Amino acid sequence: xxxxxxxxxxxxxxxxxxxxxxxxxxxxxxxxxxxxxxxxxxxxxxxxxxxxxxxxxxxxxxxxxxxxxxxxxxxxxxxxxxxxxxxxxxxxxxxxxxxxxxxxxxxxxxxxxxxxxxxxxxxxxxxxx
Amino acid sequence: xxxxxxxxxxxxxxxxxxxxxxxxxxxxxxxxxxxxxxxxxxxxxxxxxxxxxxxxxxxxxxxxxxxxxxxxxxxxxxxxxxxxxxxxxxxxxxxxxxxxxxxxxxxxxxxxxxxxxxxxxxxxxxxxxxxxxxxxxxxxxxxxxxxxxxxx
Numbered sequence: 001x002x003x004x005x006x007x008x009x010x011x012x013x014x015x016x017x018x019x020x021x022x023x024x025x026x027x028x029x030x031x032x033x034x035x036x037x038x039x040x041x042x043x044x045x046x047x048x049x050x051x052x053x054x055x056x057x058x059x060x061x062x063x064x065x066x067x068x069x070x071x072x073x074x075x076x077x078x079x080x081x082x083x084x085x086x087x088x089x090x091x092x093x094x095x096x097x098x099x100x101x102x103x104x105x106x107x108x109x110x111x112x113x114x115x116x117x118x119x120x121x122x123x124x125x126x127x128x129x
Numbered sequence: 130x131x132x133x134x135x136x137x138x139x140x141x142x143x144x145x146x147x148x149x150x151x152x153x154x155x156x157x158x159x160x161x162x163x164x165x166x167x168x169x170x171x172x173x174x175x176x177x178x179x180x181x182x183x184x185x186x187x188x189x190x191x192x193x194x195x196x197x198x199x200x201x202x203x204x205x206x207x208x209x210x211x212x213x214x215x216x217x218x219x220x221x222x223x224x225x226x227x228x229x230x231x232x233x234x235x236x237x238x239x240x241x242x243x244x245x246x247x248x249x250x251x252x253x254x255x256x257x258x259x260x261x262x263x264x265x266x267x268x269x270x271x272x273x274x275x276x277x278x279x280x281x
Binding site: 086 | 145146149150197200201202213216217219220223224226227228230231233237238239240241243
């Protein structure tokens, strides 16, 4: 089953790391789109079908928190699941992002299986193990 | 919180990041000043919260190249650009800082700045000794953690 992942991070090397981690995780059929901040992500989401968004929080122009708020306020995009991938692993930050509408939270540094399990949980269906 | 507690948390955070994301570890202590004695890559970021502060990282060139090779899964014969090395060291600094602050019991959010590669015009390194001076096998890495006074 093919699925499309939008990776949102201002670091090109982190986007490459996440892409490679998913490709090597055993999840077949992943296609990738990338954006360097929330603004670019919103533009892409309005033009392309995406199954899940993986986004950093700390980014210029529009950060991950603003991106989640924007998606929640958009009737068409509200259903696109968002997983936060961030260095901010404080409990109150995680709770805040989940209460805003994020479906999952992966704290950097992360093990490859942690990212895969979170993707499987959020995508459900054929990826539920 | 005593400085020794910060040093302990910083060492634990650094080890976790290196092992999880860079597939390497800490081989022991390195002599102070070794990371920047020759060619090296350095990065700095600040954070606001309780406490606020600045984290500066310096990695000797061979160690930076080995870290970037592991992180990007590049082939040994594939040349890495200075921009890639700088980006990887920035990401390393970002993750160490995040992993450190995740260990701090604080009711506040921390806000991290985007890390910047330290260029000669970025200003001098911190004047004091590093909080950590580590042997990564391929070279040394030093970390300076400067906290605002009220954190003590």
